[in-house]
Amino acid sequence: MPKLGTVTRTTLAAAIAALATATAATAHTTDTTITGAGSTFVAPLLAQWIDPLGSAYGYSLQYSAIGSGGGVAAITNRTVDFGASDAPLTADQFAACKGCVQIPWALSATAVIYNLSGAKNLLHMNGATLAKIFSGQITKWNDPAIRKLNKGVSLPDQTIATVHRSDNSGTTYNFTDYLSSASADWKSKYGRGVAVNWPNGTGQRGSSGVAAGVSQTPGGIGYVDVAYALSNHLKYFAMQNKAGKYATPGLKGILGAAAAQVKPDPKTNELSIVNPATKYKLAYPVSTYTYVIVPTSSPKAAALRKFLFWAVTRGQSYGPKLLFQPIPKPVLVVAEKTIAKIK
Amino acid sequence: MSAVPAPRLTARRFRAGDAALQLVAGAAALAACVVVALIVWKVVDGSLPSIHAYGIRFVWRVAWNPVLGHELYGAGSFLFGTAVTSLVALLTAAPLAIGVALFLTELAPRFLRGAVTALVETLAAIPSVVIGLWGILVLGPVLRDDVEPALHTALGFIPLFGPASASGSSVFTAIVVLTIMILPIVSSISRELFLGVPRELREGALALGTTRWEMVRGVVLPYARGGIAAALILGLGRAIGEAIAVSQVIGGVVGIHWSLFSGGDTLGSKIAESYQGGTTKLQVASLIYLGLVLLVFSLSMNLAAQWIVRRVARRQGVGTNRGGLA
Numbered sequence: 001m002p003k004l005g006t007v008t009r010t011t012l013a014a015a016i017a018a019l020a021t022a023t024a025a026t027a028h029t030t031d032t033t034i035t036g037a038g039s040t041f042v043a044p045l046l047a048q049w050i051d052p053l054g055s056a057y058g059y060s061l062q063y064s065a066i067g068s069g070g071g072v073a074a075i076t077n078r079t080v081d082f083g084a085s086d087a088p089l090t091a092d093q094f095a096a097c098k099g100c101v102q103i104p105w106a107l108s109a110t111a112v113i114y115n116l117s118g119a120k121n122l123l124h125m126n127g128a129t130l131a132k133i134f135s136g137q138i139t140k141w142n143d144p145a146i147r148k149l150n151k152g153v154s155l156p157d158q159t160i161a162t163v164h165r166s167d168n169s170g171t172t173y174n175f176t177d178y179l180s181s182a183s184a185d186w187k188s189k190y191g192r193g194v195a196v197n198w199p200n201g202t203g204q205r206g207s208s209g210v211a212a213g214v215s216q217t218p219g220g221i222g223y224v225d226v227a228y229a230l231s232n233h234l235k236y237f238a239m240q241n242k243a244g245k246y247a248t249p250g251l252k253g254i255l256g257a258a259a260a261q262v263k264p265d266p267k268t269n270e271l272s273i274v275n276p277a278t279k280y281k282l283a284y285p286v287s288t289y290t291y292v293i294v295p296t297s298s299p300k301a302a303a304l305r306k307f308l309f310w311a312v313t314r315g316q317s318y319g320p321k322l323l324f325q326p327i328p329k330p331v332l333v334v335a336e337k338t339i340a341k342i343k
Numbered sequence: 344m345s346a347v348p349a350p351r352l353t354a355r356r357f358r359a360g361d362a363a364l365q366l367v368a369g370a371a372a373l374a375a376c377v378v379v380a381l382i383v384w385k386v387v388d389g390s391l392p393s394i395h396a397y398g399i400r401f402v403w404r405v406a407w408n409p410v411l412g413h414e415l416y417g418a419g420s421f422l423f424g425t426a427v428t429s430l431v432a433l434l435t436a437a438p439l440a441i442g443v444a445l446f447l448t449e450l451a452p453r454f455l456r457g458a459v460t461a462l463v464e465t466l467a468a469i470p471s472v473v474i475g476l477w478g479i480l481v482l483g484p485v486l487r488d489d490v491e492p493a494l495h496t497a498l499g500f501i502p503l504f505g506p507a508s509a510s511g512s513s514v515f516t517a518i519v520v521l522t523i524m525i526l527p528i529v530s531s532i533s534r535e536l537f538l539g540v541p542r543e544l545r546e547g548a549l550a551l552g553t554t555r556w557e558m559v560r561g562v563v564l565p566y567a568r569g570g571i572a573a574a575l576i577l578g579l580g581r582a583i584g585e586a587i588a589v590s591q592v593i594g595g596v597v598g599i600h601w602s603l604f605s606g607g608d609t610l611g612s613k614i615a616e617s618y619q620g621g622t623t624k625l626q627v628a629s630l631i632y633l634g635l636v637l638l639v640f641s642l643s644m645n646l647a648a649q650w651i652v653r654r655v656a657r658r659q660g661v662g663t664n665r666g667g668l669a
Contacts, residue, residue: 069620090411092623161509166595168620190410194622197408202512202606203595205616209479216484217510 032057032303037064038071038084039170040207041225042106042290046084048318049311056314057306067206069168069194075100075293081300082308083293086170087194088270099296101342102269103335104289105312107258107325109249110174111229111236112286113211115220116141116158124149124246125237127182127275127285133221134162134179135186136200141219149240163213163222166203168194174274174288175223181275182285223286226250227323243281253284254325262330269338271331289327294342301342308339383638390632392624401629402636407597409617409626416629418636420597424607425640428514428589429582431603432521437575440526444533449559460534467527475591478520483511483592491515491604505602512594515603520588525578532574536567572652576645583641586611610637 036046043065053059066074068085075083076097089102112125129145132138138145142155165172173194180187190196204213207224211232214220226249229236238246247253260276260283275285292311298304312335316326327335387394393401393416404417443463447456491507498504508515540563548558564571586609594606595616608616610633621627 067619069622072620090622096624159509163510166590166616168617168622191413193410194620195409195617197406197410197413197597200596202508202510203608203616204479204512205590209591212479213510213512216480220510 032059032300033062034059034082034300034303034307035062035064035080036071036082036084036292037066037074037080038293039068039086039290040065041068041086041108041170041227042084042324044227044322045106045315045319045324048322049315052314052318053307053310056310057303059303059307061307067167068170068173072097072293075295078295081294081298081304084290085293086288086290087173088268088291089293094268097293097295100293101296101338102291102293103308103312103338104264104269104271104327104331105292105308105335106290106316106319107254107287107327108290108323109226109254109257109284109287110171110178110223111226111234111249112175112221112223112239113214113229113234113236114222115214115217115235116156117218119153119155119235121235122238122246122248123153123235124240126240127178131179131183131186133160134164134198134201135189158219161217161220162198162201163210163217163220164198164201164203165195165206165210167205169206170194170288170290171207171223171225172196174286177272177288178274178286230323239285241280241283241285242275242278243283245281247282247284249284249286249323251320251323251325252282254287254323256280256282257284257287258325258328258331259283262328264331264334269334289331296341297343305339305342308342309336312336312339386631386635386638390628390635393628393632396625397629397632401632405597405599407613409622411623414623414625416626416632418610418633420599421608421610421613421633422636422640423599424514424593425583425609425611425637427603427607428517428521428593428609429579429644431518432525432582433575433579435518436522436525436529436578439522440529440574440578441533441571443526443530444537445559445563447530447534448537449555449563460531463527463530466523467531471524471585471588472591474520474524475588478516478588478592479512482519483513483516486513486516486519487511495604502601503603505600505604508594508604508606510594512592512606513604514593514600514607517589517593517607517609518603520592521582521585524585524588525581528581529571529574529578532577533567533571536570536574537563540566569652569656572648572655576648576652579644579648580641583644584611584637586615590615610634610640 043063046061046063050061053061068087071083071085072089072093074080076093089097089100094100112130114123126149129138129149132145139160141158141160147155173192176190176192176196180192190199202213204210207228210222210224211228211234214222215234224234236249238248240246247256257273257276257280260273260280261271264271269291271289273287273289276283292308294304294308312327312332319326397404397416401417402422403419405419406415406417407420408415447460451459487507487510494504495507544562544566545558548562553561589609590612593608593612595608596606597608600607614630614633618630621630
């Protein structure tokens with residue numbers, strides 16, 4: 001059957017051609033696949049970047065949201081091209097990572113969520129009271145300290161149940177950094193870190209664990225990143241800043257807080273913008289930068305530089321709808337300088 | 344049991360095959376030993392900084408403070424949590440599992456046996472993370488709203504049954520989750536053992552005029568006793584080592600609380616929670632030290648359980664070593 005033979009041969013030739021193209025295509029993209037791992041906080045923003053990065057440079061971005069801690073471990077072991085962490089690296093982590101730099105590349109906030117049936121959203125709260133709640137000194141919703149902040153709101157005689165992260169988390173760092181700044185007592189007893197020695201309450205894994213814990217615990221209070229709180233319709237506090245104003249964790253509040261420190265630490269690029277001074281009237285006091293961690297010498301240096309330049313400039317425009325405030329100019333300048341060091 | 348030399352009769356004919364068998368089986372056994380030795384070495388090596396810093400006192404110190412400048416670590420509360428959750432889970436699972444096995448072999452109508460057996464074995468196949476999620480979303484709230492208050496009202500004078508937990512995450516929830524996880528292991532092994540009881544023994548007992556319960560108590564259980572003990576040891580091992588599901592429901596609290604309804608933590612769960620992204624060398628070393636404590640604890644629990652089984656078997660003198668434990 002010669003006819004069938006021809007058909008088969010043509011099909012085969014086409015198949016081989018297709019295979020060759022496919023191989024060529026894979027060969028092309030494997031050169032420019034940029035892999036990263038870490039913070040779940042920035043994961044939604046990175047997801048927005050995949051398409052535009054592909055069309056701008058042909059890069060394919062692969063990001064695993066395994067948590068800030070995991071991201072630091074991954075870049076330390078060089079199993080990825082970059083790590084992402086919401087908490088700045090500690091001295092030990094810097095030493096272990098051998099020649100890594102951290103670059104502030106996104107700016108957002110932590111929402112303090114609560115579950116109180118019948119209560120409205122945006123009840124008022126301040127740092128000193130929150131520190132007392134999480135250290136177990138305030139145990140009831142109708143405590144005078146909470147009532148004083150919420151005049152005219154009837155608060156029930158209900159026990160407060162605090163929920164915190166049980167894994168190492170950048171959100172915990174931001175939250176305890178804030179409590180340490182707002183309460184000397186908290187600072188001396190518990191301090192700040194990606195995990196601390198919580199005096200009471202229950203621990204849950206991940207933002208989803210904390211959200212589940214709070215939404216299932218009548219009277220519960222916890223903390224998650226603001227995008228998570230909004231997308232899951234959780235109630236969160238309006239936090240009183242040093243100026244005495246109540247700010248919500250929106251773009252305006254985050255921008256207000258970012259004004260407090262625009263010069264990153266010259267050695268580590270660290271920026272702390274929690275609980276800024278009285279003159280920052282709009283500031284939401286639990287705001288934070290989140291960082292990308294890259295080695296200064298990388299086999300993909302050229303691609304990494306291009307990707308990161310794009311991320312801190314054009315990439316920022318994808319932020320606002322996810323409640324990431326574009327990073328301010330002076331921070332951008334420092335970020336670009338640091339990116340240029342990747343060789 | 345030590346290796347039995349091949350019978351002389353067939354030795355000549357299958358010498359090559361015997362040699363190959365000896366080699367492959369020996370290599371497999373050796374590989375298992377080498378892997379254990381390597382793990383022990385790595386765990387000890389990894390925990391050295393913490394061993395140097397804290398010594399043996401680490402084992403019972405109740406503390407876990409990872410904040411820079413305040414660092415202090417100890418295994419006390421996790422060791423306590425592991426012991427309480429695994430032992431209580433075993434105590435609850437044992438009668439349930441044996442009951443399930445007896446039902447399936449002695450009591451259930453034939454058409455039910457296959458279906459129930461399959462379902463119980465499916466329970467063993469559910470990934471622990473899924474059981475943990477179910478623990479947070481379904482089991483925890485039910486225990487908190489209904490079971491814990493009832494137990495507290497009825498038995499509140501015993502310190503074990505304090506006020507109900509606020510969040511549904513508690514040592515008690517972890518115990519129930521672990522019970523569910525070890526139940527299918529113990530029950531399916533027990534079922535096999537009960538099926539292995541010779542027909543003549545049962546029929547003999549029934550012919551002597553015993554009731555069904557007397558037959559079970561006098562023949563089936565003594566016959567399978569050693570094997571059931573082995574199944575329980577397997578279940579205990581599972582409960583001691585389970586990390587993910589426990590970390591999802593136990594509430595991650597450091598400290599020793601007598602009430603089952605307060606939060607706690609176990610060795611495995613603490614390692615699973617904190618290992619990723621440990622911030623200092625001392626913290627990472629202390630987490631590995633927890634692994635060492637877990638290793639020693641599960642080994643000694645295993646040895647103790649085997650010792651108890653042997654003593655019981657010797658005293659009773661019936662049905663020893665079914666299930667190939669010793």
